[in-house]
Amino acid sequence: MLKVRNLSTGYDGVPVIFDVSFEVREGEMVSIVGSNGAGKTTILKTISGLLKPFSGEIEFLDKRIDRMPAHEIVKLGIAHVPEGRHVFGKMTVRDNLLLGAYTLESDTDIKKVLEEVYEIFPRLKERENQKAETLSGGEQQMLAIARGLMSRPKLLLVDEMSLGLMPILVDKVLDILKEISRRGMTILLVEQKVQEALEMADRGYVLQTGRIVAEGTGKELLESDLVKKAYMGM
Amino acid sequence: MLLQIILSGILVGFVYSLVAVGLTLIWGVMDIINFAHGDFLMVSMYTVFWLYTLLRLDPLASLPIAALVTFVLSFLTYKLIIKRVINAPGLTALLATFGLSLFIRNFAQYLWTPNYRFITTSLVTDKKLEMGSVIIGIPQLVAALGSIMMTFLVVWFIKNTKTGRAIQAAAQSRDTAKLMGINTEKIYAVTFGISGACVGVAGALLATFFPIYPESGALYSLLAFVIVALGGFGNIAGALYGGVLIGLSEALGGFFLGTQFKYAIVFLIYLLVLQFRPKGLFGW
Numbered sequence A: 001m002l003k004v005r006n007l008s009t010g011y012d013g014v015p016v017i018f019d020v021s022f023e024v025r026e027g028e029m030v031s032i033v034g035s036n037g038a039g040k041t042t043i044l045k046t047i048s049g050l051l052k053p054f055s056g057e058i059e060f061l062d063k064r065i066d067r068m069p070a071h072e073i074v075k076l077g078i079a080h081v082p083e084g085r086h087v088f089g090k091m092t093v094r095d096n097l098l099l100g101a102y103t104l105e106s107d108t109d110i111k112k113v114l115e116e117v118y119e120i121f122p123r124l125k126e127r128e129n130q131k132a133e134t135l136s137g138g139e140q141q142m143l144a145i146a147r148g149l150m151s152r153p154k155l156l157l158v159d160e161m162s163l164g165l166m167p168i169l170v171d172k173v174l175d176i177l178k179e180i181s182r183r184g185m186t187i188l189l190v191e192q193k194v195q196e197a198l199e200m201a202d203r204g205y206v207l208q209t210g211r212i213v214a215e216g217t218g219k220e221l222l223e224s225d226l227v228k229k230a231y232m233g234m
Numbered sequence B: 001m002l003l004q005i006i007l008s009g010i011l012v013g014f015v016y017s018l019v020a021v022g023l024t025l026i027w028g029v030m031d032i033i034n035f036a037h038g039d040f041l042m043v044s045m046y047t048v049f050w051l052y053t054l055l056r057l058d059p060l061a062s063l064p065i066a067a068l069v070t071f072v073l074s075f076l077t078y079k080l081i082i083k084r085v086i087n088a089p090g091l092t093a094l095l096a097t098f099g100l101s102l103f104i105r106n107f108a109q110y111l112w113t114p115n116y117r118f119i120t121t122s123l124v125t126d127k128k129l130e131m132g133s134v135i136i137g138i139p140q141l142v143a144a145l146g147s148i149m150m151t152f153l154v155v156w157f158i159k160n161t162k163t164g165r166a167i168q169a170a171a172q173s174r175d176t177a178k179l180m181g182i183n184t185e186k187i188y189a190v191t192f193g194i195s196g197a198c199v200g201v202a203g204a205l206l207a208t209f210f211p212i213y214p215e216s217g218a219l220y221s222l223l224a225f226v227i228v229a230l231g232g233f234g235n236i237a238g239a240l241y242g243g244v245l246i247g248l249s250e251a252l253g254g255f256f257l258g259t260q261f262k263y264a265i266v267f268l269i270y271l272l273v274l275q276f277r278p279k280g281l282f283g284w
Protein backbone atom coordinates (compact mmCIF):
# COMPACT_ATOMS: atom_id res chain seq x y z
CA MET A 1 0.00 0.00 0.00
CA LEU A 2 2.76 2.42 1.01
CA LYS A 3 6.24 2.01 -0.43
CA VAL A 4 9.14 4.20 0.60
CA ARG A 5 12.29 3.77 -1.46
CA ASN A 6 15.73 5.22 -0.76
CA LEU A 7 14.30 8.20 0.99
CA SER A 8 16.65 10.95 2.14
CA THR A 9 15.32 14.11 3.69
CA GLY A 10 15.94 16.71 6.36
CA TYR A 11 15.62 20.36 7.25
CA ASP A 12 17.07 23.39 5.44
CA GLY A 13 19.31 21.22 3.34
CA VAL A 14 20.72 19.34 6.33
CA PRO A 15 19.88 15.65 5.96
CA VAL A 16 18.57 13.69 8.94
CA ILE A 17 17.12 10.68 7.08
CA PHE A 18 19.51 8.65 4.96
CA ASP A 19 18.46 6.22 2.25
CA VAL A 20 15.51 4.76 4.12
CA SER A 21 13.31 2.09 2.49
CA PHE A 22 10.31 0.31 3.94
CA GLU A 23 6.79 -0.67 3.10
CA VAL A 24 3.39 -1.04 4.67
CA ARG A 25 0.95 -3.57 3.24
CA GLU A 26 -2.79 -3.37 3.33
CA GLY A 27 -4.29 -4.27 6.70
CA GLU A 28 -0.95 -4.33 8.50
CA MET A 29 0.13 -2.56 11.62
CA VAL A 30 3.76 -1.55 11.14
CA SER A 31 5.94 0.14 13.76
CA ILE A 32 9.04 2.22 13.25
CA VAL A 33 10.88 2.40 16.54
CA GLY A 34 13.90 4.43 17.55
CA SER A 35 15.08 6.72 20.28
CA ASN A 36 14.95 10.48 20.64
CA GLY A 37 15.95 12.31 17.48
CA ALA A 38 16.30 9.17 15.37
CA GLY A 39 14.12 10.75 12.70
CA LYS A 40 10.75 9.05 13.16
CA THR A 41 8.70 12.23 13.04
CA THR A 42 10.67 13.43 10.06
CA ILE A 43 9.74 10.30 8.11
CA LEU A 44 6.03 10.72 8.85
CA LYS A 45 6.12 14.39 7.90
CA THR A 46 7.66 13.47 4.58
CA ILE A 47 5.00 10.86 3.88
CA SER A 48 2.19 13.29 4.63
CA GLY A 49 3.80 16.00 2.51
CA LEU A 50 4.76 18.54 5.17
CA LEU A 51 8.37 17.96 4.22
CA LYS A 52 9.75 17.26 0.77
CA PRO A 53 12.29 14.49 0.14
CA PHE A 54 15.82 15.38 -0.95
CA SER A 55 15.81 12.16 -2.94
CA GLY A 56 13.98 8.88 -3.12
CA GLU A 57 10.39 7.93 -3.82
CA ILE A 58 7.19 7.51 -1.89
CA GLU A 59 4.41 5.54 -3.49
CA PHE A 60 0.89 5.17 -2.12
CA LEU A 61 -1.58 2.86 -3.85
CA ASP A 62 0.76 2.82 -6.85
CA LYS A 63 0.84 6.60 -7.12
CA ARG A 64 3.89 8.77 -6.55
CA ILE A 65 3.04 11.17 -3.73
CA ASP A 66 6.45 12.61 -2.90
CA ARG A 67 5.87 15.79 -4.90
CA MET A 68 2.25 16.29 -3.89
CA PRO A 69 1.09 19.02 -1.53
CA ALA A 70 -0.04 17.80 1.87
CA HIS A 71 -3.72 18.58 1.39
CA GLU A 72 -3.91 16.38 -1.70
CA ILE A 73 -2.21 13.50 0.04
CA VAL A 74 -4.97 13.58 2.65
CA LYS A 75 -7.51 13.24 -0.15
CA LEU A 76 -5.80 10.09 -1.39
CA GLY A 77 -6.44 8.48 1.98
CA ILE A 78 -3.53 9.14 4.34
CA ALA A 79 -4.28 10.62 7.75
CA HIS A 80 -1.43 11.78 9.96
CA VAL A 81 -1.95 12.02 13.72
CA PRO A 82 0.90 14.35 14.64
CA GLU A 83 3.26 14.11 17.55
CA GLY A 84 2.10 16.19 20.49
CA ARG A 85 -1.52 15.81 19.33
CA HIS A 86 -1.91 19.38 18.03
CA VAL A 87 -5.62 19.54 18.52
CA PHE A 88 -7.19 22.90 17.70
CA GLY A 89 -7.40 24.07 21.30
CA LYS A 90 -9.64 27.07 20.80
CA MET A 91 -12.26 25.04 19.00
CA THR A 92 -14.79 22.55 20.28
CA VAL A 93 -14.27 18.82 20.13
CA ARG A 94 -16.95 18.62 17.49
CA ASP A 95 -15.36 21.32 15.33
CA ASN A 96 -12.03 19.51 15.60
CA LEU A 97 -13.68 16.36 14.32
CA LEU A 98 -15.43 18.23 11.52
CA LEU A 99 -12.05 19.60 10.46
CA GLY A 100 -10.82 16.04 10.32
CA ALA A 101 -13.58 15.40 7.80
CA TYR A 102 -12.64 18.45 5.75
CA THR A 103 -11.98 16.39 2.63
CA LEU A 104 -15.36 14.64 2.73
CA GLU A 105 -17.89 16.23 0.43
CA SER A 106 -21.27 14.92 1.47
CA ASP A 107 -22.94 15.87 4.72
CA THR A 108 -24.43 12.42 5.14
CA ASP A 109 -20.95 10.88 4.94
CA ILE A 110 -19.69 13.30 7.55
CA LYS A 111 -22.57 12.52 9.87
CA LYS A 112 -22.05 8.84 9.46
CA VAL A 113 -18.34 8.87 10.13
CA LEU A 114 -18.91 11.18 13.09
CA GLU A 115 -21.26 8.59 14.58
CA GLU A 116 -18.77 5.80 13.95
CA VAL A 117 -16.04 7.77 15.63
CA TYR A 118 -18.22 8.66 18.61
CA GLU A 119 -18.98 4.97 18.94
CA ILE A 120 -15.26 4.21 19.33
CA PHE A 121 -14.72 7.25 21.56
CA PRO A 122 -17.88 7.74 23.63
CA ARG A 123 -15.93 10.08 25.88
CA LEU A 124 -15.57 12.55 23.04
CA LYS A 125 -19.28 12.54 22.42
CA GLU A 126 -19.83 13.56 26.04
CA ARG A 127 -17.39 16.41 25.60
CA GLU A 128 -18.63 17.40 22.16
CA ASN A 129 -19.11 21.08 22.91
CA GLN A 130 -16.10 21.54 25.14
CA LYS A 131 -13.05 23.41 23.90
CA ALA A 132 -10.30 20.99 22.99
CA GLU A 133 -7.73 22.78 25.16
CA THR A 134 -9.79 21.93 28.25
CA LEU A 135 -9.49 18.18 27.65
CA SER A 136 -6.98 16.10 29.60
CA GLY A 137 -3.83 14.91 27.83
CA GLY A 138 -5.28 11.46 27.28
CA GLU A 139 -8.51 12.84 25.94
CA GLN A 140 -6.62 15.13 23.60
CA GLN A 141 -4.73 12.12 22.27
CA MET A 142 -8.05 10.34 21.70
CA LEU A 143 -9.32 13.42 19.92
CA ALA A 144 -6.23 13.57 17.70
CA ILE A 145 -6.73 9.94 16.68
CA ALA A 146 -10.46 10.38 16.23
CA ARG A 147 -9.84 13.45 14.09
CA GLY A 148 -7.48 11.39 11.97
CA LEU A 149 -10.18 8.77 11.43
CA MET A 150 -12.70 11.38 10.34
CA SER A 151 -11.24 11.62 6.83
CA ARG A 152 -11.98 7.89 6.30
CA PRO A 153 -8.30 7.18 5.67
CA LYS A 154 -6.93 4.03 4.12
CA LEU A 155 -3.68 4.48 6.01
CA LEU A 156 -3.30 6.01 9.45
CA LEU A 157 0.08 7.47 10.45
CA VAL A 158 0.42 7.76 14.19
CA ASP A 159 3.30 9.63 15.81
CA GLU A 160 4.24 8.87 19.41
CA MET A 161 0.83 8.16 20.87
CA SER A 162 2.27 7.62 24.30
CA LEU A 163 4.06 10.94 24.60
CA GLY A 164 3.41 12.56 27.94
CA LEU A 165 0.75 10.08 29.04
CA MET A 166 0.62 8.13 32.29
CA PRO A 167 1.35 4.40 31.81
CA ILE A 168 -2.24 3.42 32.45
CA LEU A 169 -3.38 5.82 29.73
CA VAL A 170 -0.71 4.57 27.37
CA ASP A 171 -2.22 1.10 27.59
CA LYS A 172 -5.63 2.55 26.95
CA VAL A 173 -4.71 4.45 23.78
CA LEU A 174 -2.71 1.48 22.53
CA ASP A 175 -5.76 -0.74 23.06
CA ILE A 176 -7.82 1.66 21.02
CA LEU A 177 -5.25 1.56 18.26
CA LYS A 178 -5.38 -2.24 18.30
CA GLU A 179 -9.14 -2.09 18.05
CA ILE A 180 -8.94 0.26 15.07
CA SER A 181 -6.44 -2.06 13.45
CA ARG A 182 -8.68 -5.06 14.12
CA ARG A 183 -11.46 -3.27 12.26
CA GLY A 184 -9.26 -3.34 9.20
CA MET A 185 -7.32 -0.06 9.27
CA THR A 186 -3.77 -0.06 7.97
CA ILE A 187 -1.56 1.67 10.52
CA LEU A 188 1.99 2.98 10.56
CA LEU A 189 3.00 3.76 14.11
CA VAL A 190 6.23 5.42 15.18
CA GLU A 191 7.22 5.12 18.79
CA GLN A 192 10.00 5.52 21.32
CA LYS A 193 8.37 2.91 23.50
CA VAL A 194 10.03 0.07 21.65
CA GLN A 195 8.59 -2.86 23.58
CA GLU A 196 4.94 -1.79 23.39
CA ALA A 197 5.18 -0.76 19.77
CA LEU A 198 6.80 -3.98 18.60
CA GLU A 199 4.49 -6.17 20.66
CA MET A 200 1.44 -4.89 18.94
CA ALA A 201 2.88 -4.59 15.42
CA ASP A 202 2.77 -7.16 12.66
CA ARG A 203 6.12 -5.92 11.43
CA GLY A 204 8.63 -3.37 12.52
CA TYR A 205 11.69 -1.36 11.57
CA VAL A 206 14.40 -0.05 13.85
CA LEU A 207 15.63 3.44 13.06
CA GLN A 208 18.96 4.75 14.36
CA THR A 209 20.20 8.25 13.55
CA GLY A 210 18.26 8.37 10.31
CA ARG A 211 19.04 4.87 9.07
CA ILE A 212 17.07 1.65 9.24
CA VAL A 213 19.27 -0.87 10.99
CA ALA A 214 16.91 -3.81 11.42
CA GLU A 215 13.58 -5.07 10.22
CA GLY A 216 11.33 -8.08 10.79
CA THR A 217 8.15 -9.17 12.47
CA GLY A 218 7.48 -7.55 15.81
CA LYS A 219 8.38 -10.79 17.53
CA GLU A 220 11.65 -11.29 15.64
CA LEU A 221 12.77 -7.80 16.46
CA LEU A 222 11.89 -8.11 20.14
CA GLU A 223 14.02 -11.24 20.32
CA SER A 224 16.92 -9.79 18.34
CA ASP A 225 20.16 -8.93 20.10
CA LEU A 226 20.16 -5.46 18.65
CA VAL A 227 16.81 -4.51 20.12
CA LYS A 228 17.49 -6.24 23.41
CA LYS A 229 20.81 -4.47 23.85
CA ALA A 230 19.97 -1.05 22.53
CA TYR A 231 16.44 -0.58 23.82
CA MET A 232 15.70 -2.97 26.67
CA GLY A 233 18.94 -2.71 28.56
CA MET A 234 19.54 -6.46 28.40
CA MET B 1 -24.84 67.90 23.98
CA LEU B 2 -22.61 65.38 25.70
CA LEU B 3 -25.05 62.61 24.86
CA GLN B 4 -24.90 63.73 21.26
CA ILE B 5 -21.11 63.52 21.28
CA ILE B 6 -21.12 60.11 22.89
CA LEU B 7 -23.63 58.77 20.40
CA SER B 8 -21.79 60.00 17.35
CA GLY B 9 -18.56 58.65 18.79
CA ILE B 10 -20.09 55.22 19.20
CA LEU B 11 -21.57 55.28 15.70
CA VAL B 12 -18.31 56.07 13.97
CA GLY B 13 -16.67 53.61 16.35
CA PHE B 14 -18.59 50.73 14.81
CA VAL B 15 -17.18 51.63 11.41
CA TYR B 16 -13.70 51.65 12.92
CA SER B 17 -14.47 48.26 14.42
CA LEU B 18 -15.29 46.79 11.05
CA VAL B 19 -12.09 48.15 9.51
CA ALA B 20 -10.10 46.80 12.45
CA VAL B 21 -11.79 43.39 12.28
CA GLY B 22 -10.49 43.07 8.74
CA LEU B 23 -6.98 43.96 9.83
CA THR B 24 -6.92 41.76 12.92
CA LEU B 25 -8.27 38.81 10.95
CA ILE B 26 -5.20 38.77 8.74
CA TRP B 27 -2.93 39.09 11.73
CA GLY B 28 -4.73 36.29 13.54
CA VAL B 29 -4.40 33.91 10.63
CA MET B 30 -0.95 34.72 9.22
CA ASP B 31 0.77 37.21 11.49
CA ILE B 32 0.87 39.95 8.89
CA ILE B 33 0.01 43.61 9.24
CA ASN B 34 -1.44 44.91 6.02
CA PHE B 35 -0.47 48.55 5.64
CA ALA B 36 -2.54 48.82 2.48
CA HIS B 37 -5.70 47.95 4.40
CA GLY B 38 -6.91 51.56 4.55
CA ASP B 39 -6.06 52.08 0.91
CA PHE B 40 -8.48 49.32 -0.03
CA LEU B 41 -11.04 51.38 1.84
CA MET B 42 -10.16 54.33 -0.36
CA VAL B 43 -10.53 52.16 -3.47
CA SER B 44 -13.99 51.18 -2.25
CA MET B 45 -14.92 54.84 -1.82
CA TYR B 46 -13.82 55.63 -5.35
CA THR B 47 -15.69 52.60 -6.67
CA VAL B 48 -18.83 53.91 -5.08
CA PHE B 49 -18.10 57.41 -6.27
CA TRP B 50 -17.67 56.44 -9.91
CA LEU B 51 -20.69 54.20 -9.92
CA TYR B 52 -22.60 57.15 -8.52
CA THR B 53 -21.19 59.66 -10.95
CA LEU B 54 -21.29 57.59 -14.11
CA LEU B 55 -24.21 55.26 -13.55
CA ARG B 56 -26.24 57.20 -10.98
CA LEU B 57 -26.09 54.23 -8.61
CA ASP B 58 -26.81 55.03 -5.00
CA PRO B 59 -23.91 54.19 -2.67
CA LEU B 60 -26.06 51.72 -0.78
CA ALA B 61 -26.86 49.93 -4.01
CA SER B 62 -23.24 49.81 -5.08
CA LEU B 63 -22.03 48.63 -1.67
CA PRO B 64 -22.00 44.94 -2.68
CA ILE B 65 -20.06 45.83 -5.82
CA ALA B 66 -17.52 47.81 -3.83
CA ALA B 67 -17.17 44.94 -1.37
CA LEU B 68 -16.60 42.55 -4.24
CA VAL B 69 -13.99 44.86 -5.78
CA THR B 70 -12.01 45.08 -2.56
CA PHE B 71 -12.45 41.35 -1.92
CA VAL B 72 -10.84 40.62 -5.27
CA LEU B 73 -8.18 43.30 -4.79
CA SER B 74 -7.22 41.94 -1.40
CA PHE B 75 -7.38 38.33 -2.59
CA LEU B 76 -5.01 39.18 -5.44
CA THR B 77 -2.75 41.03 -3.02
CA TYR B 78 -2.23 37.72 -1.28
CA LYS B 79 -1.80 35.73 -4.46
CA LEU B 80 0.58 38.14 -6.17
CA ILE B 81 2.53 39.70 -3.31
CA ILE B 82 2.07 38.28 0.16
CA LYS B 83 2.39 34.66 -0.90
CA ARG B 84 5.94 35.32 -2.07
CA VAL B 85 7.07 37.01 1.12
CA ILE B 86 5.04 35.26 3.82
CA ASN B 87 7.89 32.96 4.78
CA ALA B 88 10.60 35.58 4.41
CA PRO B 89 12.25 36.68 7.62
CA GLY B 90 11.52 39.78 9.65
CA LEU B 91 9.97 42.83 8.15
CA THR B 92 9.75 41.71 4.52
CA ALA B 93 5.99 41.22 4.47
CA LEU B 94 5.46 44.46 6.34
CA LEU B 95 7.58 46.39 3.87
CA ALA B 96 5.79 44.74 0.98
CA THR B 97 2.38 45.92 2.18
CA PHE B 98 3.86 49.34 2.90
CA GLY B 99 5.09 49.52 -0.67
CA LEU B 100 1.72 48.41 -1.95
CA SER B 101 0.05 51.15 0.08
CA LEU B 102 2.26 53.83 -1.45
CA PHE B 103 1.66 52.42 -4.88
CA ILE B 104 -2.13 52.38 -4.55
CA ARG B 105 -2.21 55.94 -3.21
CA ASN B 106 -0.01 57.30 -5.95
CA PHE B 107 -1.80 55.38 -8.62
CA ALA B 108 -5.13 56.76 -7.38
CA GLN B 109 -3.66 60.24 -7.51
CA TYR B 110 -2.46 59.65 -11.04
CA LEU B 111 -5.82 58.30 -12.20
CA TRP B 112 -8.18 60.54 -10.30
CA THR B 113 -6.16 63.58 -9.20
CA PRO B 114 -5.72 64.56 -5.55
CA ASN B 115 -8.99 66.53 -5.56
CA TYR B 116 -11.61 65.94 -2.90
CA ARG B 117 -14.78 64.40 -4.26
CA PHE B 118 -18.16 64.24 -2.60
CA ILE B 119 -21.31 62.29 -3.05
CA THR B 120 -23.91 64.97 -2.53
CA THR B 121 -27.25 63.41 -3.36
CA SER B 122 -27.53 59.89 -2.03
CA LEU B 123 -30.55 58.29 -0.41
CA VAL B 124 -29.24 59.14 3.02
CA THR B 125 -27.67 62.55 2.40
CA ASP B 126 -28.72 65.31 4.80
CA LYS B 127 -31.32 63.13 6.50
CA LYS B 128 -31.50 63.32 10.24
CA LEU B 129 -33.10 61.61 13.14
CA GLU B 130 -34.15 63.99 15.91
CA MET B 131 -34.82 62.70 19.38
CA GLY B 132 -35.36 65.66 21.67
CA SER B 133 -32.09 67.55 21.74
CA VAL B 134 -30.14 64.70 20.18
CA ILE B 135 -29.72 64.71 16.44
CA ILE B 136 -28.27 61.75 14.62
CA GLY B 137 -27.27 61.91 10.98
CA ILE B 138 -28.82 59.10 8.98
CA PRO B 139 -25.60 58.54 6.99
CA GLN B 140 -23.75 57.90 10.25
CA LEU B 141 -26.52 55.72 11.60
CA VAL B 142 -26.66 53.65 8.43
CA ALA B 143 -22.87 53.35 8.43
CA ALA B 144 -22.90 52.09 12.00
CA LEU B 145 -25.71 49.61 11.44
CA GLY B 146 -24.15 48.39 8.21
CA SER B 147 -20.81 47.96 9.92
CA ILE B 148 -22.35 46.02 12.78
CA MET B 149 -24.12 43.74 10.33
CA MET B 150 -20.97 43.10 8.34
CA THR B 151 -18.95 42.46 11.50
CA PHE B 152 -21.44 39.88 12.69
CA LEU B 153 -21.65 38.34 9.26
CA VAL B 154 -17.88 37.84 9.28
CA VAL B 155 -17.92 36.40 12.79
CA TRP B 156 -20.79 34.09 11.90
CA PHE B 157 -19.00 32.95 8.76
CA ILE B 158 -15.81 32.12 10.63
CA LYS B 159 -17.62 30.28 13.40
CA ASN B 160 -20.17 28.33 11.42
CA THR B 161 -19.01 27.48 7.94
CA LYS B 162 -16.59 24.90 6.70
CA THR B 163 -14.32 27.55 5.20
CA GLY B 164 -14.58 29.50 8.45
CA ARG B 165 -13.45 26.50 10.45
CA ALA B 166 -10.57 26.05 8.06
CA ILE B 167 -9.60 29.69 8.63
CA GLN B 168 -9.59 29.09 12.38
CA ALA B 169 -7.56 25.93 11.93
CA ALA B 170 -4.99 27.66 9.74
CA ALA B 171 -4.76 30.44 12.31
CA GLN B 172 -3.96 28.00 15.10
CA SER B 173 -1.53 25.77 13.25
CA ARG B 174 -0.65 25.90 9.61
CA ASP B 175 0.87 22.43 9.44
CA THR B 176 -1.92 20.73 11.35
CA ALA B 177 -4.43 22.47 9.11
CA LYS B 178 -2.63 20.98 6.11
CA LEU B 179 -2.93 17.55 7.69
CA MET B 180 -6.70 18.01 7.70
CA GLY B 181 -6.57 18.35 3.93
CA ILE B 182 -6.90 22.12 4.04
CA ASN B 183 -5.25 24.00 1.20
CA THR B 184 -3.74 26.69 3.40
CA GLU B 185 -2.69 28.81 0.43
CA LYS B 186 -6.29 29.07 -0.65
CA ILE B 187 -7.47 29.76 2.88
CA TYR B 188 -4.93 32.56 3.26
CA ALA B 189 -6.08 34.15 0.02
CA VAL B 190 -9.72 33.90 1.07
CA THR B 191 -8.88 35.40 4.46
CA PHE B 192 -7.26 38.34 2.70
CA GLY B 193 -10.35 38.59 0.52
CA ILE B 194 -12.70 38.71 3.50
CA SER B 195 -10.50 41.31 5.12
CA GLY B 196 -10.76 43.36 1.94
CA ALA B 197 -14.55 42.97 1.88
CA CYS B 198 -14.67 44.41 5.42
CA VAL B 199 -13.05 47.66 4.33
CA GLY B 200 -15.03 47.56 1.12
CA VAL B 201 -18.27 47.70 3.07
CA ALA B 202 -16.88 50.32 5.43
CA GLY B 203 -15.68 52.48 2.52
CA ALA B 204 -19.03 52.35 0.76
CA LEU B 205 -20.82 53.33 3.96
CA LEU B 206 -18.42 56.20 4.64
CA ALA B 207 -18.57 57.54 1.11
CA THR B 208 -21.85 59.34 1.74
CA PHE B 209 -20.43 61.63 4.38
CA PHE B 210 -16.67 61.71 3.97
CA PRO B 211 -14.60 63.34 1.29
CA ILE B 212 -13.11 60.93 -1.20
CA TYR B 213 -9.46 61.48 -2.17
CA PRO B 214 -6.36 59.34 -2.57
CA GLU B 215 -5.34 59.73 1.08
CA SER B 216 -8.80 58.94 2.45
CA GLY B 217 -7.69 55.58 3.73
CA ALA B 218 -4.53 56.66 5.53
CA LEU B 219 -6.27 57.62 8.75
CA TYR B 220 -8.15 54.33 8.76
CA SER B 221 -5.00 52.28 8.39
CA LEU B 222 -3.55 54.07 11.36
CA LEU B 223 -6.65 53.92 13.55
CA ALA B 224 -7.24 50.29 12.68
CA PHE B 225 -3.70 49.50 13.73
CA VAL B 226 -4.23 51.25 17.05
CA ILE B 227 -7.52 49.42 17.58
CA VAL B 228 -6.00 46.07 16.76
CA ALA B 229 -3.22 46.71 19.25
CA LEU B 230 -5.74 47.78 21.89
CA GLY B 231 -7.99 44.82 21.29
CA GLY B 232 -5.16 42.34 21.18
CA PHE B 233 -3.62 41.25 17.88
CA GLY B 234 -5.82 38.69 16.19
CA ASN B 235 -8.69 39.18 18.64
CA ILE B 236 -11.89 39.88 16.70
CA ALA B 237 -14.04 40.70 19.72
CA GLY B 238 -11.22 42.95 20.92
CA ALA B 239 -11.28 44.81 17.62
CA LEU B 240 -15.01 45.31 17.95
CA TYR B 241 -14.77 46.84 21.44
CA GLY B 242 -11.57 48.68 20.59
CA GLY B 243 -13.22 50.38 17.63
CA VAL B 244 -16.04 51.71 19.74
CA LEU B 245 -13.59 52.79 22.41
CA ILE B 246 -11.52 54.74 19.91
CA GLY B 247 -14.60 56.27 18.30
CA LEU B 248 -15.71 57.41 21.72
CA SER B 249 -12.39 58.79 22.86
CA GLU B 250 -11.94 60.62 19.59
CA ALA B 251 -15.35 62.26 19.98
CA LEU B 252 -14.92 63.10 23.65
CA GLY B 253 -11.34 64.28 23.14
CA GLY B 254 -12.51 66.53 20.33
CA PHE B 255 -15.27 67.90 22.48
CA PHE B 256 -13.25 68.64 25.59
CA LEU B 257 -9.89 69.58 24.08
CA GLY B 258 -10.80 70.78 20.61
CA THR B 259 -10.96 68.85 17.35
CA GLN B 260 -7.33 69.49 16.53
CA PHE B 261 -6.36 67.34 19.53
CA LYS B 262 -8.76 64.47 19.10
CA TYR B 263 -6.19 62.10 17.64
CA ALA B 264 -3.69 63.11 20.28
CA ILE B 265 -6.12 61.64 22.81
CA VAL B 266 -6.48 58.49 20.75
CA PHE B 267 -2.74 57.94 20.58
CA LEU B 268 -2.27 58.83 24.20
CA ILE B 269 -4.70 56.08 25.14
CA TYR B 270 -2.84 53.77 22.82
CA LEU B 271 0.51 54.54 24.44
CA LEU B 272 -0.89 54.16 27.93
CA VAL B 273 -2.51 50.84 27.18
CA LEU B 274 0.70 49.54 25.61
CA GLN B 275 2.58 50.53 28.75
CA PHE B 276 0.31 48.73 31.13
CA ARG B 277 -1.27 46.00 29.04
CA PRO B 278 1.11 45.26 26.18
CA LYS B 279 -1.11 42.47 24.92
CA GLY B 280 -4.05 44.84 24.58
CA LEU B 281 -7.00 45.53 26.77
CA PHE B 282 -8.69 42.24 26.01
CA GLY B 283 -5.72 40.12 25.08
CA TRP B 284 -4.93 37.84 27.95
Ligand SMILES: Nc1ncnc2c1ncn2[C@@H]1O[C@H](COP(=O)(O)OP(=O)(O)OP(=O)(O)O)[C@@H](O)[C@H]1O
Pocket (backbone or CB within 6 Å): A011, A016, A034, A035, A036, A037, A038, A039, A040, A041, A042, A043, A083, A160, A192
Ligand atom coordinates in the same frame (compact mmCIF):
# COMPACT_ATOMS: atom_id res chain seq x y z
N1 LIG C 1 12.10 21.66 12.36
C1 LIG C 1 13.36 21.14 12.42
N2 LIG C 1 14.40 21.89 11.97
C2 LIG C 1 15.66 21.40 12.01
N3 LIG C 1 15.98 20.19 12.48
C3 LIG C 1 14.99 19.40 12.95
C4 LIG C 1 13.63 19.86 12.94
N4 LIG C 1 12.86 18.88 13.45
C5 LIG C 1 13.71 17.87 13.77
N5 LIG C 1 14.98 18.17 13.46
C6 LIG C 1 16.13 17.29 13.65
O1 LIG C 1 15.93 16.13 12.91
C7 LIG C 1 16.37 14.99 13.64
C8 LIG C 1 15.27 13.99 13.71
O2 LIG C 1 14.18 14.54 14.44
P1 LIG C 1 12.78 13.83 14.59
O3 LIG C 1 11.88 14.79 15.23
O4 LIG C 1 12.38 13.25 13.29
O5 LIG C 1 13.14 12.65 15.60
P2 LIG C 1 12.16 11.63 16.32
O6 LIG C 1 12.69 10.29 16.03
O7 LIG C 1 10.77 11.91 15.97
O8 LIG C 1 12.43 11.98 17.83
P3 LIG C 1 11.44 11.95 19.08
O9 LIG C 1 11.34 10.53 19.49
O10 LIG C 1 12.11 12.79 20.10
O11 LIG C 1 10.13 12.51 18.62
C9 LIG C 1 16.83 15.51 14.99
O12 LIG C 1 18.23 15.58 14.97
C10 LIG C 1 16.25 16.87 15.09
O13 LIG C 1 17.10 17.74 15.81
Ligand SMILES: [Mg+2]
Pocket (backbone or CB within 6 Å): A040, A041, A042, A083, A159, A160
Ligand atom coordinates in the same frame (compact mmCIF):
# COMPACT_ATOMS: atom_id res chain seq x y z
MG1 LIG D 1 9.18 12.49 17.00
